[in-house]
Amino acid sequence: xxxxxxxxxxxxxxxxxxxxxxxxxxxxxxxxxxxxxxxxxxxxxxxxxxxxxxxxxxxxxxxxxxxxxxxxxxxxxxxxxxxxxxxxxxxxxxxxxxxxxxxxxxxxxxxxxxxxxxxxxxxxxxxxxxxxxxxxxxxxxxxxxxxxxxxxxxxxxxxxxxxxxxxxxxxxxxxxxxxxxxxxxxxxxxxxxxxxxxxxxxxxxxxxxxxxxxxxxxxxxxxxxxxxxxxxxxxxxxxxxxxxxxxxxxxxxx
Amino acid sequence: xxxxxxxxxxxxxxxxxxxxxxxxxxxxxxxxxxxxxxxxxxxxxxxxxxxxxxxxxxxxxxxxxxxxxxxxxxxxxxxxxxxxxxxxxxxxxxxxxxxxxxxxxxxxxxxxxxxxxxxxxxxxxxxxxxxxxxxxxxxxxxxxxxxxxxxxxxxxxxxxxxxxxxxxxxxxxxxxxxxxxxxxxxxxxxxxxxxxxxxxxxxxxxxxxxxxxxxxxxxxxxxxxxxxxxxxxxxxxxxxxxxxxxxxxxxxxxxxxxxxxxxxxxxxxxxxxxxxxxxxxxxxxxxxxxxxxxxxxxxxxxxxxxxxxxxxxxxxxxxxxxxxxx
Ligand SMILES: Cc1cc2nc3c(=O)[nH]c(=O)nc-3n(C[C@H](O)[C@H](O)[C@H](O)COP(=O)(O)OP(=O)(O)OC[C@H]3O[C@@H](n4cnc5c(N)ncnc54)[C@H](O)[C@@H]3O)c2cc1C
Ligand SMILES: Nc1ncnc2c1ncn2[C@@H]1O[C@H](COP(=O)(O)O)[C@@H](O)[C@H]1O
Numbered sequence: 116x117x118x119x120x121x122x123x124x125x126x127x128x129x130x131x132x133x134x135x136x137x138x139x140x141x142x143x144x145x146x147x148x149x150x151x152x153x154x155x156x157x158x159x160x161x162x163x164x165x166x167x168x169x170x171x172x173x174x175x176x177x178x179x180x181x182x183x184x185x186x187x188x189x190x191x192x193x194x195x196x197x198x199x200x201x202x203x204x205x206x207x208x209x210x211x212x213x214x215x216x217x218x219x220x221x222x223x224x225x226x227x228x229x230x231x232x233x234x235x236x237x238x239x240x241x242x243x244x245x246x247x248x249x250x251x252x253x254x255x256x257x258x259x260x261x262x263x264x265x266x267x268x269x270x271x272x273x274x275x276x277x278x279x280x281x282x283x284x285x286x287x288x289x290x291x292x293x294x295x296x297x298x299x300x301x302x303x304x305x306x307x308x309x310x311x312x313x314x315x316x317x318x319x320x321x322x323x324x325x326x327x328x329x330x331x332x333x334x335x336x337x338x339x340x341x342x343x344x345x346x347x348x349x350x351x352x353x354x355x356x357x358x359x360x361x362x363x364x365x366x367x368x369x
Numbered sequence: 370x371x372x373x374x375x376x377x378x379x380x381x382x383x384x385x386x387x388x389x390x391x392x393x394x395x396x397x398x399x400x401x402x403x404x405x406x407x408x409x410x411x412x413x414x415x416x417x418x419x420x421x422x423x424x425x426x427x428x429x430x431x432x433x434x435x436x437x438x439x440x441x442x443x444x445x446x447x448x449x450x451x452x453x454x455x456x457x458x459x460x461x462x463x464x465x466x467x468x469x470x471x472x473x474x475x476x477x478x479x480x481x482x483x484x485x486x487x488x489x490x491x492x493x494x495x496x497x498x499x500x501x502x503x504x505x506x507x508x509x510x511x512x513x514x515x516x517x518x519x520x521x522x523x524x525x526x527x528x529x530x531x532x533x534x535x536x537x538x539x540x541x542x543x544x545x546x547x548x549x550x551x552x553x554x555x556x557x558x559x560x561x562x563x564x565x566x567x568x569x570x571x572x573x574x575x576x577x578x579x580x581x582x583x584x585x586x587x588x589x590x591x592x593x594x595x596x597x598x599x600x601x602x603x604x605x606x607x608x609x610x611x612x613x614x615x616x617x618x619x620x621x622x623x624x625x626x627x628x629x630x631x632x633x634x635x636x637x638x639x640x641x642x643x644x645x646x647x648x649x650x651x652x653x654x655x656x657x658x659x660x661x662x663x664x665x666x667x668x669x670x671x672x673x674x675x676x677x678x679x680x681x682x683x684x685x686x687x688x689x690x691x692x693x694x695x
Contacts, residue, residue, distance in 0.1 A: 128507040129642070139510070212479060236505050236512075237623065238487050240475035243443075247476035252554035253443070255472045258617060268558065272617055273441055274380065274468045275569075276562035280442075280555050292624060293610070293617055329484035333513040338504070341649060344670035348661060351679035358655065358671050359687035366653050366670075368575070368632040369599065369691055 116168030117224040118159045121215060121245070122152040122187050124180035125235045137334030146179070148186045151230025153297035155290040158260050159228055160191045160298070166262055168225075169193050175200050175214055181313070188308035189300030195313040198321060205332055206325055212244035213324035218316065219249055225284040226267060231256050231291050242289035253287040254280050258294045372405040372429070373398060373494075374459035376450070377422060378467050379412045384421055386572045387465035387527035392425055394492070394530040395463055402494055404460065407431065411449045413438045419541050426535025431457060433546045441469045442557055443476065445548050451480050453544055454520070461499055463492070466524035466627070467571075474524055484516035486523040488627075499523060507623055508646035527571045528629025528650050570619065573602030576630045578621055578648065581608035582637015582658065582677055589614070591681040592636060598688050604628060606638050622647035637677050640665025657681070 127145040134140070148156075159170045172187035174180055175198040184195035198218060200206065219227065227246075232239035239255075246253035258277065259270035267282045272291060282288065300308070347354040363369040375392040378385040392408055399406035408427040410418050415432035422430055431453060437445045450473065454462060464470040466488050478485035486492075489501035490511070499521040505512045570576060577596045583589060596603045605615035607622060621628055623646040633651035638644060640656070640663055648654070649668060656669035659676050666672040673680055 126506075128509070132506060132509065134510060137513075139506075208475065209478065209484070212475070231624075234507065237503075237508075239471055240478065240485055240487055243473065243475035244479040247447075247479035253476070254555065255443075256468060270561075271472075272468060273560075274618075276560050276618060278441065278557060279559040279561065281558055282555050286555075293607070293620070329478075329518050330486060330514050330516045333500070333515055335505075336511050336513065338509065338511055338649070341654075341668045343667045344654075344672065346661065346666060346672040346674055348674040351675045352683040354673055354675065355680045355682075355684035356687040358673055359684050359691060361671065362632065362653070362655070362688075363691045366632075368653050369688060 116162070116166060116226075118163070118168060118170045118226050118228060119219070119222070119224050120152065120155050120159050120170060120172050120187065120192065120228045121230075121241070122156065122172050122174050122183060123149045123230070123233055124174065124176050124183040125149045125233055128234050134335050134337060137336070139335045146183070148183050149230050149234050150292050151232055151234065151290060153190070154292045154295055155228040155230050156187050156190050156192060157295045157297040158257075158290055161295070162260065162262065163191075171196060173215070173218065174198065175211055177201065184313055185308050186300065188311045189304040190298055191304060194311055196316060197313050198316045200325060205328070207328050207330045208238045208240035208244060209329045210325045210327045212241045212248060213327040214321050215241070215245050216248035217321045217324045219245070227251070227287040229287065229289045231289040242287060246287040249287070251285055251287045252282055253289070254282050255289040256291050257288045258291050260288065260294070371460045372407045372457065374457055374462045375406070375408045375427070376462060376464045376470065377408050377410045377418070378465050378470065379410065379418055380569065382414060382418070384418060385465055385467065385569070386532060387467070387525070389425055389532045390527065390530040391463045391465050391525045392427060393533045394525075396426060396533070396535055398494055405429070407457070407459070409433070409453050409457070411438055411446060411453075416541070416543070423539045424534050425532070426537035427539060428537060430539060430541045432541060432543050434543065435546055435548055437548050440557055440560060441472070442553065442555065443472050444552065444554050447473050447476055447480065448548065448552070449546055450477050452546060454481055456544055459520070461494070461520070462522045464522070464524045466526050470524050474522060478522050481520060481522075483520040483522050484518035486514055486516060486521065488526050489523050490526050490529050492523060492525065504646065507642045508649065509642060526627050528627070570602045570604050570621070570626050570628055573628065573630050575599045575601035575632045576604050576621070576628050576634070576648070576651070577601045578604040578606065578633065578635045578638055579609055579615065580606040580636060580638030583609065588637070588678065591677070591685070595634070595681060595685050595688070598685055598692060599632070606644050635665055635669070636681070638665055639663050640668065
């Protein structure tokens, strides 16, 4: 079994940020492995532990994103592929999917795992775009994976329940973070990751694919604000009844 | 004349309100720009459902009917959508954001070479494409985005627009569609449906959300009692869906459902940004939490500081009285 996991480096969404003249400014440049991709790596590792096989982490990004490949390898991925892109350009899911498709075109594998979305943009498009570009069957929003023989059984969270889907190989899955708790790399993992190979890819063909952007960001703005309302502290019986009355009489929502 | 096409999401033979919200907005934009607004139903009972849809005034309702659409599966849905777009040639295709539409948006966009925007909270037409707003960075801020493609596909968060009825001359047009089982690249083996799953959270007028503070059976009983008094849908934070206490389809937030009820009551929920991402558009927010510094109080209209086990019984009791006085 050969698994590829597509991983992305994302800014830390918990870090403070500001908007100046429509531009997004983050107070730190702390970056991390996209949480959904960490779950995808974890899912691949669990399958590998049971059934064997090889896991390759693939990332498109600027130089500083290489540390994120190390993180995936410290978790246990066997090797990495680094596809270099310039930093100061805005790429959308469409262009990343084109570039990944160009990379995977002549590769052999059983399954590609993606995250279900990027934590910073919540786009959720790249995975199924890539599947379509490669002509692969796919399942999105996976919350559980297991093998039935050589075929993956994927449990996905649908609108009203969970759908269990048989996904033949080669195929693509996008992973929810609700499927597992990604392991924290231990010291041994971190040491080993330094000896694991990372292939750097800089081909004109792949770079050309990046120009496929279809959408652009015009700017950022604050969310229409919600102010903190009134806090009720004191004797439980009294404040509970008071708020209940207000919801009826003032807010008219009962 | 070019048309704005709204895909109508159907659940158990019923049109999802969120897709009527999208259709209503497209009707409005069509009027402004002198275009038409039409709708597309892909379902096993598409022609029956088209009757329900006429009250919302699309100029044409396109139907694609086939038994294969009994349950959601991306392969046939993609084929049908691609066929519909090729024959209708719309300017845009707008979807309500659901797990089923999110499943195919990217693939359809790659298939058609079209631009796509997911989970927008506002949209308008420009000379050359679509301009939209989308919450980003775990919904802490909003980005303004633009596509300048001949065809743009996008999904819209529930609660972004109001539903309005419209009287219009509506034509129904069936698009012939065939599908054989060999084309199914994936196989649906089973659907695990939660028993408590009957109220559609994203459409509920009142949502009670339970968090880690709801520790035990007694807490869950209180939550249920409150929900039944208020005829509310029950949702949960990730802390409780992950622990298996509530079904995963009830999770509210960045990874779960977006709710925008008239009244949201968060019980024992801290208010992590990823949870708030899914409920910040509620009209009235009430939070019950024993920690007066909990971040949920920063966005709550009414914050009740206290132990939920002590607050809920009199709260429920008072609401019962209010109800009985009506
Ligand atoms: C990528 C990503 C996506 C995520 N997506 C989601 C999502 O979609 N939805 C989601 O909910 N979370 C999501 N999370 C998780 C989120 O960050 C929080 O961990 C989670 O929302 C916490 O749930 P909670 O508020 O119930 O629990 P906690 O944060 O543990 O809060 C429990 C609260 O209960 C209060 N409490 C305890 N006992 C009582 C009592 N007796 N009476 C009153 N109050 C009491 C405490 O004061 C505390 O504030 C996501 C996280 C990540 C990283
Ligand atoms: N630059 C990238 N490098 C590698 N994989 C990526 C990249 N961007 C997106 N992906 C994959 O696509 C998923 C997110 O897609 P999206 O939400 O459309 O940005 C991620 O979870 C990754 O699996």
